Amino acid sequence: MELGERFTLITGRTADQGQGLHEGKDSEAYRLATTLVEMNPEDMARLGIAEGQTVQVQTASGQTTALAHAGTLPSGMIFVPMGPTANELIGVETESTGMPPFKGLTAGVKHI
Amino acid sequence: MSRTIENVVCTFCGCLCDDIVVEVDEDENGNSGRIARMRKACANGRGLFTHYDPTPQPPTVDGRPVSWEEAVAEAARILDKADSPLIYGLSSTATEAQRKVVELADKVGAILDTTSSVCHGPSGLAMQAVGEPTCTLGEVRNRADLLIFWGCNPAVSHVRHFARYSALPKGTYTPEGRRGRTVVVVDVRPTASSRTADLFLQVAPGADFEALTALRALIQGKTVAADAVGSVPVSQLASLAEQMKSCRFGVVFMGMGLTQSRGRDMNVSELFTLVAELNQYTRFSVLPMRGHGNVTGADQVMTWLSGYPFAVSFARGYPSYGPGEFSAVDVLARGEADAALIVASDPLAHFPAAAARRLAQIPAIALDPVPSLTTQAARVVFPTACYGVDAAGTAYRMDGVPLRLRPVLRTARPTDADVLTQIIEAVKSC
Numbered sequence: 001m002e003l004g005e006r007f008t009l010i011t012g013r014t015a016d017q018g019q020g021l022h023e024g025k026d027s028e029a030y031r032l033a034t035t036l037v038e039m040n041p042e043d044m045a046r047l048g049i050a051e052g053q054t055v056q057v058q059t060a061s062g063q064t065t066a067l068a069h070a071g072t073l074p075s076g077m078i079f080v081p082m083g084p085t086a087n088e089l090i091g092v093e094t095e096s097t098g099m100p101p102f103k104g105l106t107a108g109v110k111h112i
Numbered sequence: 113m114s115r116t117i118e119n120v121v122c123t124f125c126g127c128l129c130d131d132i133v134v135e136v137d138e139d140e141n142g143n144s145g146r147i148a149r150m151r152k153a154c155a156n157g158r159g160l161f162t163h164y165d166p167t168p169q170p171p172t173v174d175g176r177p178v179s180w181e182e183a184v185a186e187a188a189r190i191l192d193k194a195d196s197p198l199i200y201g202l203s204s205t206a207t208e209a210q211r212k213v214v215e216l217a218d219k220v221g222a223i224l225d226t227t228s229s230v231c232h233g234p235s236g237l238a239m240q241a242v243g244e245p246t247c248t249l250g251e252v253r254n255r256a257d258l259l260i261f262w263g264c265n266p267a268v269s270h271v272r273h274f275a276r277y278s279a280l281p282k283g284t285y286t287p288e289g290r291r292g293r294t295v296v297v298v299d300v301r302p303t304a305s306s307r308t309a310d311l312f313l314q315v316a317p318g319a320d321f322e323a324l325t326a327l328r329a330l331i332q333g334k335t336v337a338a339d340a341v342g343s344v345p346v347s348q349l350a351s352l353a354e355q356m357k358s359c360r361f362g363v364v365f366m367g368m369g370l371t372q373s374r375g376r377d378m379n380v381s382e383l384f385t386l387v388a389e390l391n392q393y394t395r396f397s398v399l400p401m402r403g404h405g406n407v408t409g410a411d412q413v414m415t416w417l418s419g420y421p422f423a424v425s426f427a428r429g430y431p432s433y434g435p436g437e438f439s440a441v442d443v444l445a446r447g448e449a450d451a452a453l454i455v456a457s458d459p460l461a462h463f464p465a466a467a468a469r470r471l472a473q474i475p476a477i478a479l480d481p482v483p484s485l486t487t488q489a490a491r492v493v494f495p496t497a498c499y500g501v502d503a504a505g506t507a508y509r510m511d512g513v514p515l516r517l518r519p520v521l522r523t524a525r526p527t528d529a530d531v532l533t534q535i536i537e538a539v540k541s542c
Binding site for chain 2: 008010011012013014015018019021022023024025026061062072073074077079082083084087088090091092094095096097098099100101102103104
Protein backbone atom coordinates (compact mmCIF):
# COMPACT_ATOMS: atom_id res chain seq x y z
CA MET A 1 0.00 0.00 0.00
CA GLU A 2 1.22 3.46 -0.89
CA LEU A 3 0.97 5.89 2.00
CA GLY A 4 -1.02 8.32 -0.16
CA GLU A 5 -2.10 11.44 1.71
CA ARG A 6 0.15 11.83 4.75
CA PHE A 7 -1.22 12.07 8.27
CA THR A 8 0.51 12.55 11.61
CA LEU A 9 -0.22 9.56 13.84
CA ILE A 10 -0.59 10.01 17.61
CA THR A 11 -1.17 7.08 19.98
CA GLY A 12 -2.22 7.28 23.63
CA ARG A 13 -4.63 6.40 26.41
CA THR A 14 -8.40 6.68 26.17
CA ALA A 15 -11.13 6.23 28.79
CA ASP A 16 -12.52 3.19 26.94
CA GLN A 17 -9.06 1.62 26.66
CA GLY A 18 -8.64 2.06 30.42
CA GLN A 19 -12.02 0.42 31.09
CA GLY A 20 -11.42 -2.32 28.54
CA LEU A 21 -8.20 -3.49 30.15
CA HIS A 22 -10.08 -4.19 33.38
CA GLU A 23 -12.51 -6.37 31.42
CA GLY A 24 -9.48 -8.31 30.19
CA LYS A 25 -7.21 -7.81 27.20
CA ASP A 26 -8.94 -10.67 25.41
CA SER A 27 -12.36 -9.04 26.00
CA GLU A 28 -14.54 -7.56 23.29
CA ALA A 29 -14.57 -4.24 25.18
CA TYR A 30 -10.76 -3.98 25.01
CA ARG A 31 -10.65 -5.06 21.38
CA LEU A 32 -13.24 -2.46 20.38
CA ALA A 33 -11.53 0.25 22.45
CA THR A 34 -8.13 -0.31 20.86
CA THR A 35 -9.04 -1.23 17.27
CA LEU A 36 -10.09 2.18 16.04
CA VAL A 37 -8.58 5.17 14.34
CA GLU A 38 -9.89 8.62 15.18
CA MET A 39 -9.86 11.12 12.34
CA ASN A 40 -10.85 14.68 11.60
CA PRO A 41 -14.41 14.53 10.14
CA GLU A 42 -13.49 16.69 7.12
CA ASP A 43 -10.51 14.44 6.34
CA MET A 44 -12.85 11.44 6.49
CA ALA A 45 -15.31 13.09 4.10
CA ARG A 46 -12.53 14.05 1.67
CA LEU A 47 -11.22 10.46 1.60
CA GLY A 48 -14.74 9.01 1.37
CA ILE A 49 -14.43 7.23 4.71
CA ALA A 50 -17.65 6.67 6.67
CA GLU A 51 -18.03 6.41 10.45
CA GLY A 52 -17.35 2.82 11.56
CA GLN A 53 -15.81 1.81 8.26
CA THR A 54 -12.77 -0.48 8.31
CA VAL A 55 -9.68 1.32 7.03
CA GLN A 56 -6.08 0.34 6.50
CA VAL A 57 -3.46 2.38 8.34
CA GLN A 58 0.19 2.19 7.38
CA THR A 59 3.47 3.62 8.58
CA ALA A 60 7.05 2.90 7.58
CA SER A 61 7.09 0.25 10.34
CA GLY A 62 3.93 -1.70 9.58
CA GLN A 63 0.27 -1.71 8.78
CA THR A 64 -3.00 -2.69 10.38
CA THR A 65 -6.74 -2.30 10.03
CA ALA A 66 -9.02 -0.35 12.34
CA LEU A 67 -12.51 1.16 12.46
CA ALA A 68 -12.65 4.83 11.49
CA HIS A 69 -14.20 7.14 14.06
CA ALA A 70 -14.74 10.90 13.79
CA GLY A 71 -12.91 12.71 16.58
CA THR A 72 -12.01 16.25 17.63
CA LEU A 73 -8.67 16.22 15.86
CA PRO A 74 -7.08 18.89 13.71
CA SER A 75 -7.02 18.14 10.01
CA GLY A 76 -4.02 16.00 9.06
CA MET A 77 -3.85 14.13 12.39
CA ILE A 78 -5.05 10.62 13.27
CA PHE A 79 -5.21 8.99 16.71
CA VAL A 80 -5.04 5.26 17.54
CA PRO A 81 -5.53 4.19 21.21
CA MET A 82 -2.52 2.43 22.76
CA GLY A 83 -2.67 -1.35 22.41
CA PRO A 84 -1.91 -4.19 20.01
CA THR A 85 -3.38 -2.42 16.95
CA ALA A 86 -1.32 0.73 17.48
CA ASN A 87 1.78 -1.38 18.17
CA GLU A 88 1.75 -2.68 14.59
CA LEU A 89 2.40 0.89 13.43
CA ILE A 90 5.17 1.82 15.87
CA GLY A 91 8.84 1.40 15.05
CA VAL A 92 11.61 0.41 17.42
CA GLU A 93 13.97 3.36 16.83
CA THR A 94 14.45 4.91 20.27
CA GLU A 95 17.18 7.45 19.45
CA SER A 96 19.26 6.21 22.41
CA THR A 97 16.50 6.89 24.94
CA GLY A 98 14.62 3.56 25.15
CA MET A 99 11.44 5.34 24.01
CA PRO A 100 9.88 4.19 20.73
CA PRO A 101 8.19 6.82 18.52
CA PHE A 102 4.65 6.43 19.88
CA LYS A 103 3.63 9.93 18.74
CA GLY A 104 4.27 11.93 15.61
CA LEU A 105 4.73 9.17 13.03
CA THR A 106 3.86 9.71 9.39
CA ALA A 107 0.98 7.44 8.37
CA GLY A 108 -1.32 6.76 5.44
CA VAL A 109 -5.02 5.86 5.66
CA LYS A 110 -7.02 4.05 2.99
CA HIS A 111 -10.48 2.52 3.01
CA ILE A 112 -10.63 -1.14 2.04
CA MET B 113 -22.23 -9.54 55.68
CA SER B 114 -19.96 -6.79 54.52
CA ARG B 115 -16.96 -4.99 55.99
CA THR B 116 -16.21 -1.33 55.18
CA ILE B 117 -12.62 -0.13 54.93
CA GLU B 118 -11.92 3.60 54.69
CA ASN B 119 -8.93 5.59 53.42
CA VAL B 120 -7.81 2.84 51.07
CA VAL B 121 -5.02 3.70 48.60
CA CYS B 122 -5.84 3.04 44.94
CA THR B 123 -2.80 1.92 42.94
CA PHE B 124 -4.20 2.26 39.43
CA CYS B 125 -2.31 5.44 38.55
CA GLY B 126 0.39 7.68 40.01
CA CYS B 127 -2.20 9.79 41.88
CA LEU B 128 -2.41 7.05 44.56
CA CYS B 129 -5.69 8.50 45.84
CA ASP B 130 -5.78 7.54 49.54
CA ASP B 131 -9.39 8.33 50.40
CA ILE B 132 -11.14 5.37 48.77
CA VAL B 133 -13.92 3.55 50.64
CA VAL B 134 -14.21 -0.18 49.93
CA GLU B 135 -16.94 -2.59 51.02
CA VAL B 136 -16.02 -6.27 51.03
CA ASP B 137 -18.52 -9.13 51.20
CA GLU B 138 -17.50 -11.69 53.84
CA ASP B 139 -18.93 -14.94 55.16
CA GLU B 140 -19.65 -15.54 58.86
CA ASN B 141 -16.04 -16.72 59.41
CA GLY B 142 -14.59 -13.46 58.10
CA ASN B 143 -13.42 -14.96 54.81
CA SER B 144 -13.28 -12.36 52.07
CA GLY B 145 -15.41 -12.62 48.99
CA ARG B 146 -15.06 -10.09 46.22
CA ILE B 147 -15.19 -6.34 46.57
CA ALA B 148 -18.87 -5.42 46.57
CA ARG B 149 -18.95 -1.64 46.47
CA MET B 150 -16.60 1.31 46.28
CA ARG B 151 -16.94 5.02 46.89
CA LYS B 152 -14.84 7.97 45.70
CA ALA B 153 -12.74 5.96 43.21
CA CYS B 154 -12.70 6.92 39.52
CA ALA B 155 -13.79 4.42 36.86
CA ASN B 156 -10.18 3.29 36.34
CA GLY B 157 -9.63 2.73 40.06
CA ARG B 158 -12.98 0.98 40.54
CA GLY B 159 -12.05 -1.45 37.77
CA LEU B 160 -8.77 -2.34 39.46
CA PHE B 161 -10.59 -3.43 42.63
CA THR B 162 -13.95 -4.76 41.43
CA HIS B 163 -12.64 -6.77 38.45
CA TYR B 164 -9.94 -8.43 40.56
CA ASP B 165 -10.59 -12.12 41.22
CA PRO B 166 -8.65 -12.94 44.40
CA THR B 167 -9.24 -16.70 44.15
CA PRO B 168 -5.85 -18.40 44.64
CA GLN B 169 -4.66 -19.95 41.37
CA PRO B 170 -1.80 -22.41 40.88
CA PRO B 171 1.19 -21.29 38.82
CA THR B 172 1.52 -22.77 35.33
CA VAL B 173 4.36 -24.06 33.17
CA ASP B 174 3.50 -24.22 29.46
CA GLY B 175 -0.15 -23.73 30.48
CA ARG B 176 -0.10 -26.74 32.83
CA PRO B 177 -0.96 -26.11 36.52
CA VAL B 178 2.01 -27.06 38.71
CA SER B 179 3.13 -26.65 42.31
CA TRP B 180 4.76 -23.40 43.37
CA GLU B 181 8.03 -25.32 43.96
CA GLU B 182 7.98 -26.72 40.43
CA ALA B 183 7.26 -23.32 38.88
CA VAL B 184 10.02 -21.66 40.93
CA ALA B 185 12.47 -24.37 39.85
CA GLU B 186 11.55 -23.91 36.17
CA ALA B 187 11.85 -20.11 36.44
CA ALA B 188 15.28 -20.44 38.07
CA ARG B 189 16.36 -22.93 35.39
CA ILE B 190 15.33 -20.53 32.57
CA LEU B 191 17.17 -17.59 34.15
CA ASP B 192 20.27 -19.63 34.96
CA LYS B 193 20.48 -21.12 31.47
CA ALA B 194 20.07 -17.78 29.65
CA ASP B 195 23.09 -15.91 28.30
CA SER B 196 21.34 -12.55 28.44
CA PRO B 197 18.13 -12.55 30.49
CA LEU B 198 15.94 -9.45 30.41
CA ILE B 199 13.96 -8.47 33.51
CA TYR B 200 11.27 -5.90 32.84
CA GLY B 201 8.24 -4.21 34.40
CA LEU B 202 8.01 -3.25 38.10
CA SER B 203 5.56 -0.35 37.78
CA SER B 204 2.53 -2.10 39.29
CA THR B 205 4.23 -3.92 42.12
CA ALA B 206 5.33 -2.74 45.56
CA THR B 207 8.69 -1.35 46.59
CA GLU B 208 9.38 -4.52 48.59
CA ALA B 209 9.16 -6.62 45.39
CA GLN B 210 11.14 -4.07 43.37
CA ARG B 211 14.06 -4.50 45.79
CA LYS B 212 13.94 -8.25 45.22
CA VAL B 213 13.93 -7.76 41.44
CA VAL B 214 17.17 -5.76 41.62
CA GLU B 215 18.72 -8.47 43.83
CA LEU B 216 17.72 -11.15 41.32
CA ALA B 217 19.01 -9.13 38.33
CA ASP B 218 22.35 -8.73 40.11
CA LYS B 219 22.45 -12.45 40.88
CA VAL B 220 21.82 -13.65 37.31
CA GLY B 221 23.64 -10.84 35.47
CA ALA B 222 20.44 -9.62 33.81
CA ILE B 223 19.50 -6.52 31.89
CA LEU B 224 16.93 -4.76 34.08
CA ASP B 225 14.52 -2.21 32.67
CA THR B 226 11.24 -0.76 33.93
CA THR B 227 8.14 0.58 32.21
CA SER B 228 9.68 4.02 32.71
CA SER B 229 11.59 3.48 29.48
CA VAL B 230 8.31 3.69 27.49
CA CYS B 231 6.79 6.30 29.84
CA HIS B 232 8.84 8.96 31.63
CA GLY B 233 12.30 7.55 30.89
CA PRO B 234 13.04 10.70 28.86
CA SER B 235 11.99 12.74 31.92
CA GLY B 236 14.59 10.80 33.93
CA LEU B 237 17.21 11.69 31.33
CA ALA B 238 16.15 15.34 31.60
CA MET B 239 16.42 15.25 35.39
CA GLN B 240 19.95 13.91 35.07
CA ALA B 241 20.82 16.62 32.51
CA VAL B 242 19.34 19.78 34.03
CA GLY B 243 17.92 18.88 37.48
CA GLU B 244 14.32 18.71 38.64
CA PRO B 245 12.51 21.74 40.12
CA THR B 246 9.94 19.66 41.99
CA CYS B 247 7.34 19.93 44.75
CA THR B 248 4.68 17.75 46.37
CA LEU B 249 1.02 17.52 45.40
CA GLY B 250 0.20 18.91 48.86
CA GLU B 251 2.04 22.11 47.96
CA VAL B 252 0.14 22.28 44.67
CA ARG B 253 -3.19 21.81 46.42
CA ASN B 254 -2.53 24.44 49.05
CA ARG B 255 -0.50 27.05 47.14
CA ALA B 256 -0.58 26.85 43.33
CA ASP B 257 -2.48 29.59 41.47
CA LEU B 258 -1.23 28.76 37.92
CA LEU B 259 -1.43 25.21 36.58
CA ILE B 260 -0.11 24.25 33.16
CA PHE B 261 -0.80 20.76 31.77
CA TRP B 262 1.60 20.16 28.88
CA GLY B 263 1.14 17.08 26.71
CA CYS B 264 -1.08 15.25 29.18
CA ASN B 265 -4.78 14.52 29.51
CA PRO B 266 -5.56 13.90 33.18
CA ALA B 267 -9.33 13.86 32.56
CA VAL B 268 -8.71 10.45 30.96
CA SER B 269 -5.49 9.12 32.48
CA HIS B 270 -5.45 10.62 36.03
CA VAL B 271 -9.14 11.17 36.51
CA ARG B 272 -9.17 12.61 40.07
CA HIS B 273 -6.04 14.72 39.68
CA PHE B 274 -8.00 17.93 39.04
CA ALA B 275 -10.34 17.31 42.00
CA ARG B 276 -7.86 16.11 44.63
CA TYR B 277 -4.59 17.82 43.85
CA SER B 278 -4.61 20.55 41.26
CA ALA B 279 -7.44 22.52 39.64
CA LEU B 280 -10.34 22.27 42.08
CA PRO B 281 -9.37 21.83 45.76
CA LYS B 282 -9.68 24.66 48.25
CA GLY B 283 -6.36 24.73 50.09
CA THR B 284 -4.75 26.79 52.84
CA TYR B 285 -3.60 29.56 50.49
CA THR B 286 -6.07 28.75 47.70
CA PRO B 287 -9.39 29.27 49.52
CA GLU B 288 -11.33 29.98 46.32
CA GLY B 289 -10.45 26.62 44.75
CA ARG B 290 -10.92 26.60 40.97
CA ARG B 291 -11.88 30.31 40.87
CA GLY B 292 -8.55 31.25 42.39
CA ARG B 293 -6.48 29.28 39.90
CA THR B 294 -5.68 29.70 36.22
CA VAL B 295 -5.56 26.42 34.26
CA VAL B 296 -3.67 26.21 30.96
CA VAL B 297 -3.54 23.15 28.69
CA VAL B 298 -0.96 22.75 25.91
CA ASP B 299 -1.56 19.84 23.53
CA VAL B 300 -1.58 18.91 19.86
CA ARG B 301 -5.35 18.32 19.89
CA PRO B 302 -8.37 19.38 21.92
CA THR B 303 -9.00 16.92 24.78
CA ALA B 304 -11.39 16.39 27.67
CA SER B 305 -8.80 18.25 29.78
CA SER B 306 -8.40 21.20 27.41
CA ARG B 307 -12.16 21.76 27.45
CA THR B 308 -11.97 22.57 31.19
CA ALA B 309 -9.03 24.98 30.80
CA ASP B 310 -9.01 28.79 30.95
CA LEU B 311 -6.53 28.80 28.06
CA PHE B 312 -5.75 26.12 25.47
CA LEU B 313 -2.64 26.39 23.31
CA GLN B 314 -2.68 23.99 20.35
CA VAL B 315 0.90 23.24 19.40
CA ALA B 316 1.86 21.49 16.16
CA PRO B 317 2.92 17.83 16.57
CA GLY B 318 6.66 17.56 17.23
CA ALA B 319 7.05 21.31 17.84
CA ASP B 320 6.98 21.38 21.66
CA PHE B 321 10.72 22.08 21.89
CA GLU B 322 10.38 25.14 19.66
CA ALA B 323 7.39 26.44 21.63
CA LEU B 324 9.26 25.94 24.93
CA THR B 325 12.36 27.69 23.58
CA ALA B 326 10.24 30.63 22.46
CA LEU B 327 8.65 30.79 25.93
CA ARG B 328 12.12 30.82 27.54
CA ALA B 329 13.15 33.70 25.29
CA LEU B 330 9.98 35.68 26.01
CA ILE B 331 10.35 35.15 29.77
CA GLN B 332 13.89 36.52 29.53
CA GLY B 333 12.49 39.63 27.82
CA LYS B 334 13.75 38.78 24.35
CA THR B 335 11.82 39.41 21.15
CA VAL B 336 10.71 36.45 19.05
CA ALA B 337 10.83 37.47 15.38
CA ALA B 338 7.97 35.28 14.17
CA ASP B 339 4.18 35.41 14.11
CA ALA B 340 3.86 31.88 15.47
CA VAL B 341 6.12 29.16 16.88
CA GLY B 342 4.97 25.56 16.56
CA SER B 343 1.65 26.93 15.24
CA VAL B 344 1.08 28.85 18.51
CA PRO B 345 0.74 32.63 17.95
CA VAL B 346 3.64 34.45 19.62
CA SER B 347 1.10 36.84 21.16
CA GLN B 348 -0.39 33.87 23.04
CA LEU B 349 3.05 32.67 24.12
CA ALA B 350 3.93 36.20 25.29
CA SER B 351 0.73 36.39 27.31
CA LEU B 352 1.45 32.99 28.90
CA ALA B 353 5.05 34.05 29.64
CA GLU B 354 3.72 37.09 31.49
CA GLN B 355 1.26 34.94 33.48
CA MET B 356 4.08 32.55 34.38
CA LYS B 357 6.31 35.35 35.67
CA SER B 358 3.57 37.07 37.64
CA CYS B 359 1.82 34.14 39.33
CA ARG B 360 2.36 33.37 43.02
CA PHE B 361 3.19 29.69 42.59
CA GLY B 362 3.06 27.96 39.24
CA VAL B 363 3.28 24.25 38.46
CA VAL B 364 3.66 22.46 35.13
CA PHE B 365 2.38 18.89 34.87
CA MET B 366 3.85 17.14 31.86
CA GLY B 367 3.09 13.89 30.09
CA MET B 368 3.72 11.60 27.16
CA GLY B 369 3.06 14.41 24.70
CA LEU B 370 6.62 15.52 25.47
CA THR B 371 8.36 12.20 26.19
CA GLN B 372 7.00 10.25 23.19
CA SER B 373 7.25 12.99 20.56
CA ARG B 374 10.17 14.09 18.43
CA GLY B 375 12.83 15.43 20.77
CA ARG B 376 11.81 13.19 23.71
CA ASP B 377 14.25 13.99 26.59
CA MET B 378 15.30 17.23 24.89
CA ASN B 379 11.68 18.45 25.12
CA VAL B 380 11.61 17.67 28.83
CA SER B 381 15.06 19.22 29.45
CA GLU B 382 13.84 22.41 27.80
CA LEU B 383 10.75 22.46 30.03
CA PHE B 384 12.71 21.74 33.22
CA THR B 385 15.19 24.49 32.30
CA LEU B 386 12.32 26.90 31.66
CA VAL B 387 10.80 26.10 35.06
CA ALA B 388 14.16 26.44 36.83
CA GLU B 389 14.66 29.86 35.19
CA LEU B 390 11.16 30.97 36.26
CA ASN B 391 12.34 30.71 39.87
CA GLN B 392 14.25 33.96 39.25
CA TYR B 393 10.83 35.66 39.15
CA THR B 394 8.47 33.56 41.28
CA ARG B 395 8.03 30.08 42.66
CA PHE B 396 7.60 27.41 39.96
CA SER B 397 7.77 23.61 39.87
CA VAL B 398 7.25 20.79 37.38
CA LEU B 399 5.91 17.29 37.98
CA PRO B 400 5.79 14.39 35.51
CA MET B 401 2.33 12.77 35.41
CA ARG B 402 3.46 9.26 36.31
CA GLY B 403 1.15 6.60 34.91
CA HIS B 404 1.25 3.32 36.79
CA GLY B 405 0.65 3.16 40.53
CA ASN B 406 4.24 2.58 41.63
CA VAL B 407 6.34 3.46 38.60
CA THR B 408 7.80 6.29 40.69
CA GLY B 409 8.81 3.67 43.26
CA ALA B 410 10.52 1.65 40.51
CA ASP B 411 12.69 4.67 39.67
CA GLN B 412 13.42 5.24 43.36
CA VAL B 413 14.35 1.63 44.15
CA MET B 414 16.45 1.20 41.01
CA THR B 415 18.34 4.40 41.82
CA TRP B 416 18.93 3.48 45.49
CA LEU B 417 20.26 0.06 44.61
CA SER B 418 21.99 0.44 41.25
CA GLY B 419 22.58 4.18 40.92
CA TYR B 420 20.39 4.44 37.81
CA PRO B 421 16.61 4.69 37.33
CA PHE B 422 16.09 2.26 34.39
CA ALA B 423 17.93 0.52 31.50
CA VAL B 424 20.61 -1.09 33.68
CA SER B 425 22.75 -4.11 32.79
CA PHE B 426 24.28 -6.30 35.50
CA ALA B 427 26.02 -8.51 32.89
CA ARG B 428 29.50 -7.26 33.81
CA GLY B 429 29.01 -7.94 37.51
CA TYR B 430 28.30 -4.28 38.27
CA PRO B 431 25.51 -1.95 37.13
CA SER B 432 25.99 -0.25 33.73
CA TYR B 433 23.50 2.39 32.53
CA GLY B 434 22.43 2.58 28.92
CA PRO B 435 19.11 3.95 27.67
CA GLY B 436 18.95 2.82 24.03
CA GLU B 437 21.38 0.01 24.82
CA PHE B 438 19.89 -1.71 27.88
CA SER B 439 16.27 -0.52 27.48
CA ALA B 440 13.82 -3.35 26.83
CA VAL B 441 12.51 -2.33 23.40
CA ASP B 442 16.06 -1.93 22.05
CA VAL B 443 17.30 -5.19 23.60
CA LEU B 444 14.35 -7.13 22.16
CA ALA B 445 14.44 -5.42 18.75
CA ARG B 446 18.11 -6.35 18.38
CA GLY B 447 17.32 -9.96 19.35
CA GLU B 448 19.76 -9.85 22.26
CA ALA B 449 17.62 -11.14 25.14
CA ASP B 450 17.27 -14.94 25.19
CA ALA B 451 14.94 -15.17 28.21
CA ALA B 452 12.69 -12.75 30.07
CA LEU B 453 11.17 -12.22 33.50
CA ILE B 454 8.22 -9.82 33.38
CA VAL B 455 7.01 -8.43 36.71
CA ALA B 456 3.65 -6.64 36.98
CA SER B 457 3.44 -5.26 33.47
CA ASP B 458 2.19 -6.27 30.03
CA PRO B 459 4.82 -5.50 27.38
CA LEU B 460 3.12 -7.73 24.81
CA ALA B 461 0.20 -5.27 24.88
CA HIS B 462 2.31 -2.12 24.86
CA PHE B 463 5.57 -2.67 22.96
CA PRO B 464 6.05 -1.98 19.25
CA ALA B 465 5.18 -5.14 17.31
CA ALA B 466 8.78 -6.04 16.37
CA ALA B 467 9.87 -5.98 20.03
CA ALA B 468 6.72 -7.80 21.20
CA ARG B 469 7.22 -10.56 18.63
CA ARG B 470 10.76 -11.19 19.89
CA LEU B 471 9.50 -11.34 23.47
CA ALA B 472 6.87 -13.91 22.46
CA GLN B 473 9.61 -16.12 20.94
CA ILE B 474 11.88 -16.42 23.99
CA PRO B 475 11.15 -18.35 27.21
CA ALA B 476 9.40 -15.93 29.54
CA ILE B 477 8.36 -15.92 33.18
CA ALA B 478 5.50 -13.64 34.26
CA LEU B 479 4.40 -12.49 37.72
CA ASP B 480 0.99 -10.81 37.57
CA PRO B 481 -2.19 -10.74 39.69
CA VAL B 482 -4.34 -10.61 36.52
CA PRO B 483 -4.19 -12.37 33.15
CA SER B 484 -2.61 -10.34 30.35
CA LEU B 485 -1.30 -10.82 26.81
CA THR B 486 2.12 -11.42 28.40
CA THR B 487 0.86 -14.09 30.83
CA GLN B 488 -0.91 -15.81 27.90
CA ALA B 489 2.40 -16.18 26.07
CA ALA B 490 4.76 -16.79 29.02
CA ARG B 491 6.17 -20.25 29.71
CA VAL B 492 5.95 -19.85 33.50
CA VAL B 493 3.15 -17.80 35.09
CA PHE B 494 2.84 -16.92 38.79
CA PRO B 495 -0.65 -15.55 39.71
CA THR B 496 0.45 -13.37 42.61
CA ALA B 497 -1.41 -11.13 45.04
CA CYS B 498 -2.29 -7.56 44.08
CA TYR B 499 -0.53 -5.07 46.35
CA GLY B 500 -3.07 -2.75 47.96
CA VAL B 501 -5.93 -5.19 47.31
CA ASP B 502 -4.88 -8.46 48.96
CA ALA B 503 -1.30 -7.69 50.03
CA ALA B 504 0.45 -4.98 52.07
CA GLY B 505 3.33 -3.00 50.62
CA THR B 506 4.69 0.44 49.79
CA ALA B 507 4.12 2.60 46.72
CA TYR B 508 5.41 6.04 45.69
CA ARG B 509 2.98 8.70 44.52
CA MET B 510 3.90 10.65 41.37
CA ASP B 511 5.45 13.40 43.53
CA GLY B 512 7.78 10.96 45.31
CA VAL B 513 5.71 10.64 48.51
CA PRO B 514 5.66 6.99 49.71
CA LEU B 515 2.33 5.61 50.93
CA ARG B 516 1.62 2.39 52.78
CA LEU B 517 -0.74 -0.01 51.01
CA ARG B 518 -3.04 -2.09 53.21
CA PRO B 519 -4.78 -5.26 52.02
CA VAL B 520 -8.57 -4.94 51.90
CA LEU B 521 -9.10 -8.64 51.14
CA ARG B 522 -7.88 -11.56 53.25
CA THR B 523 -6.61 -14.10 50.76
CA ALA B 524 -3.83 -16.63 50.47
CA ARG B 525 -2.08 -15.55 47.30
CA PRO B 526 1.71 -15.17 47.60
CA THR B 527 3.14 -11.74 46.84
CA ASP B 528 5.60 -10.85 44.08
CA ALA B 529 8.24 -10.42 46.81
CA ASP B 530 7.52 -13.96 48.13
CA VAL B 531 7.92 -15.53 44.68
CA LEU B 532 11.02 -13.48 43.83
CA THR B 533 12.64 -14.49 47.13
CA GLN B 534 12.06 -18.13 46.25
CA ILE B 535 13.45 -17.68 42.73
CA ILE B 536 16.57 -15.98 44.15
CA GLU B 537 17.12 -18.93 46.50
CA ALA B 538 16.55 -21.43 43.67
CA VAL B 539 18.98 -19.59 41.36
CA LYS B 540 21.67 -19.79 44.05
CA SER B 541 21.46 -23.57 43.97
CA CYS B 542 21.42 -23.90 40.16
